Amino acid sequence: MAQEPSIETDRAPAVGELTPPDRTLMGPGPSDVHPRVRRAMSTPLVGHLDPSFVEIMDDVQELLRYTFRTDNEWTIPVSGTGSAAMEAAIGNVVEPGDTMLVPTNGYFGGRMASMARRAGGEVVEVDAPWGEPLDPADVADALATHDPDVFGFVHAETSTGVRQPDVPELTAAAHDHDALVIADTVTSIGGVELRVDEWDIDVAYAGPQKCLSCPPGASPLTLSDEAMEKVLAREEDPRSWYLDLSLLEGYWGEERAYHHTAPITNVYAIREALRLVAEEGIEERWARHERLAGALKAGVEGMGLEMNAPDEFWLPSLNAVRVPDGVDDGEVCAELLERYDLEIASGLGDLDGDIFRIGCMGYSARPENVIYVVTALGDVLESLGATVDPGAGVTATRRALSE
Amino acid sequence: MAQEPSIETDRAPAVGELTPPDRTLMGPGPSDVHPRVRRAMSTPLVGHLDPSFVEIMDDVQELLRYTFRTDNEWTIPVSGTGSAAMEAAIGNVVEPGDTMLVPTNGYFGGRMASMARRAGGEVVEVDAPWGEPLDPADVADALATHDPDVFGFVHAETSTGVRQPDVPELTAAAHDHDALVIADTVTSIGGVELRVDEWDIDVAYAGPQKCLSCPPGASPLTLSDEAMEKVLAREEDPRSWYLDLSLLEGYWGEERAYHHTAPITNVYAIREALRLVAEEGIEERWARHERLAGALKAGVEGMGLEMNAPDEFWLPSLNAVRVPDGVDDGEVCAELLERYDLEIASGLGDLDGDIFRIGCMGYSARPENVIYVVTALGDVLESLGATVDPGAGVTATRRALSE
Incomplete structure (x- = not known):
């Protein structure tokens, strides 16, 4: 029934100035954004078909290739958050009737399964407990049993804090069975050793708001020629128009044809974030994350x-x-937020209530942040009656940082 | 085959500072972004589950309701550009086997059709030439003939510069046939009279980078309770996980459960852009667009x-x-860009080569921009040998502005 909006909607809302609290972000992402990236986001816009924007797009693609360690032509930022890049990967590569093998050892394997089913795929699983990586022998068995078209794994499981080792072994096993490999690299890109070409990963997607320290909104995706051939040879259109890579190819490829309006400001931001990666050097950046997170780990263990x-x-x-x-983990997180303006997170799923998740990503992977989180966590745990030695923690972190 | 990346990828790209040209944006969008919105985008981030972000989300929802003129509870910014909000609307409301009636009078009706098919729907059409609105009698006929489940129309066709009048007549006809109505309001929201509740529109989606003068990246969407009931009663999951409104409801509704990482900075931006709408007043804003675009129109006619x-x-x-x-229209646009740093656009589809598309949106709907575009267009056309009177154009604009 047609009707006038209520008086409440009729009146212009009196919403005040934007004044969010000044947090230190040491959770599972977003991480603290580098000031240069924030400044880039305040740059006036050019149009998404402007010749100058085409150059900016080229820069971003080149920088993304460097960061992914790949020569893949099909390397772009997807117009959305990391989950959009994830769905672009799965929704284009998985065709109706395809089988996708997904892991069960964390939250994001489950999301892969949901996306693969929505793409019209069958889902089969390879098991490992939450908090452990996949065993290559189990993956080989699952590949032999199910003969999937696509195998997905999570390189850096944000829900469990587990790095999947043995990636070349997993991809070799998948390729022995002619399965394409999709890697979730959301929490590894730019922070943890990741070598798309050398490790023979066919498709990798990522998020900008973790180790790249860029606000979410344009998300890295790379596909090998072979993976893109499968996408372009599909019999049926992908189920999303927005994320259809054969159409996006028209915009990001040679033609530069209009598909949708790119999130220009987010492209500016990721360009600057990736420029910071190139300036630091990708291997030096991986080493910094290991050194700083090592000091954090020394502190919590200490x-x-x-x-x-x-x-x-x-x-x-x-x-x-x-x-x-x-x-109570929730109480600890709430106290850290309230008393220290510091964000860390609780566990999810099978690890709900069992773990804290403490990020050490990008611009947040700095001595001041690491010292602060170790100090604050120790103090809050002690104040809540836990048996911890905050002083020993800080000392261990201090020593690790000065090594 | 596993391989090292090429030497080119191995070397960190030497990409320079971000220095895009200083354009005046008078094309079909993006429009010039208000300085306050750009400043909001440089604000440090809080986490997407931070209690302070929940308040910001509430603000955005309230401001969106005001701007759409609706009481709809289901009013959110979708995490992507306008096309993502469009696919969220169509991909959730259209179920496999449903029939959707779409218009053929512009580029965006064709996009609606593509999205409806990918959602598993059947598409039927109501015709009108490019450059004309739908005739309510034709819509009534098409509704009677095809008995569709969903009827989509474009309120403001960006490809043709046509405003669809008689919206209440269209929605009444659709409701007589129990069809839900989806309206494309990308280029009308915040600039042209739009009354979602009073006009009985069930679902409306929009873009932020037109009359809201906000960078693309978080896009308005509103659904009536009745439309949302259809979405929540679906037998089959929507084909996109990223845009599944039943899952997004968990994040934007009471529960505040994690779905995906919101594009925090884009939410900051749209909050500020909508705050500017509320400060100006929605009806005053519509009037400003009509007055400024009227001066532009007087100038080109003059x-x-x-x-x-x-x-x-x-x-x-x-x-x-x-x-x-x-x-040659392309030459004119190129000259304007090169000599005046001014963006306008050519026609698309059936109107390719026949029209210029000159936006007058949001922060770009100001006297300085209107005077500049009329002056520059007249000068460039004259220099390319067209029979125009640039002086008379500027005079007509000046008079219209001083009325």
Whole structure:
């Protein structure tokens, strides 16, 4: 029934100035954004078909290739957050009737499954407990059993703080069975060793708001020629028009034809964030994350806490720390936010209530942030009655940083 | 085959500082962004689950309701550009087997059709030539013939500069046939009279980079309770996980559950852009667009050019101007860009080569921009040998502005 809006809607809302609190972001992302990236976002816009924007697009593609360690022509920022890049990968590569093998060892394997089903695919699983990586032998078995068209794995599981080792072994096994490999690199890109070409990954997607320290809104995606051939040879259109890579190819490829209005400001931002990666050097950046997160890890272990992941698959960008007995994890996070303006996060799914998730990503991977989070966490845990030694934690971090 | 990236990729790209040209944006969007919105985008981030961000989300929803003229609870910014909001609307409301009636009188009706098909729907059409609105009698006939589940129309056709009049007549006809109505309001929201509730529109989507003068990246969407009931009662999941409104409801509704990382900075931006709407007043803003675009129209007519749309469906936010004989439209646009740093656009589809598309949107709907575009267009046309009277154009604009 047609009707006038209520008096409430009729009146212009009295919404005040934007004054968010000044947080230190040490959770699972977003991380603190580099001031140069924030400045880039305040740059006046040019049109999305402006010749000068085409040059900016070229820059971003070149910088993304460098950061992914790939020569892939099909390397673009997708117009949306990391999940949009994820759905662009799965929704284009998985065709109706295809089978996709996905992992069960974290939150994001489940999301892969949901996206693959919506794309019209069958989903089969390879199991590992939350908090552990996939075992290459299990992956080989699953490939032999199910003969999938596509195999997806999570390189850096944000929900569990686990780094998947043995990637070349996984991709070799998949290729032995003619399966294309899609890697979730949301929390590894720009922070943890990732070599798309050398490791023979066919498709990788990522988020900008983790180790690239760029606000979410334009998200890295790369596809090998072989993967893109499958996409371009599809019998049926992908189910999303917005994320259809054969159409996006017209805009990001030679033709520069209008598809949708690119998120210009987010492209400015990721360009600047990737420029910072190039200036630092990708290998130096991986080393910095390991060094800084190592100091964080030394601090939490020094105060008497336990890491959830063993050292061999510790994920420097996302540190999963066991919640000590007798403490409510939600209360700790709330206190840190309220008393210290500091964001860390609780666990999810099978690890709900068991872990804290402490990020150490991009511009947040700095000594001041690491010292602050170790200090604040120790103080809050002690104040809530946990058996920890905050002083020993800070000392361990201090020593690790001065090594 | 696993391989090292080329030497080119191995080397960090030497990409220089971001220094785009200083354009005046009078094309079909993006429009010039208000300085306050650009400043909001340089604000440091809080997390997407931060209690302070929840308040910001509430503000945005309230301001969007005001701007759409609706009480709809389901009013959110979608995490992507306008096409993402469009696909969220169509991909959720259209179920496999549903029939959607779409218009053929412009570029965006064709996009609606493509999205509806990908959602599993059947598409039927109601015809009108490019450059004309739909005739309510034709819509009523098409509704009677096809009995569609969903009827889509474009309120402000960016490709043709046509405003669809008689919206309440169209929605009443659709509701007589129990069809839900989806309106494309990308180029009308915040600039041209639009009354979602009073006009009985069930679903409306929009873009932020037109009359809201906000960078693209978070895009308005509103659904009536009845439309949302259809979405929540679907037998099959929508084909996009990213745009699944039943999942987004968990984040934007009471629960505030994690779905995907919101594009925080784009939410900051649209909040500020909508705050500017509320400060100005929505009806005053519509009046400003009509007044400024009227001066623009007076100028182009004054110099001897012809508008493509008759006055009764002239679209103030997007002025379609006939290309005068003997002039190449592409050359004119290129000259304006090169000599005046000024963006306007050519025609698309059936009107390719026939029209210039000159926007007058949001922060670009100011006297300085209007005077500049009329002056520059007259000068460039004259220099390219067209029969125009640039002086008379400027005089007509000046008079209209001083009325």
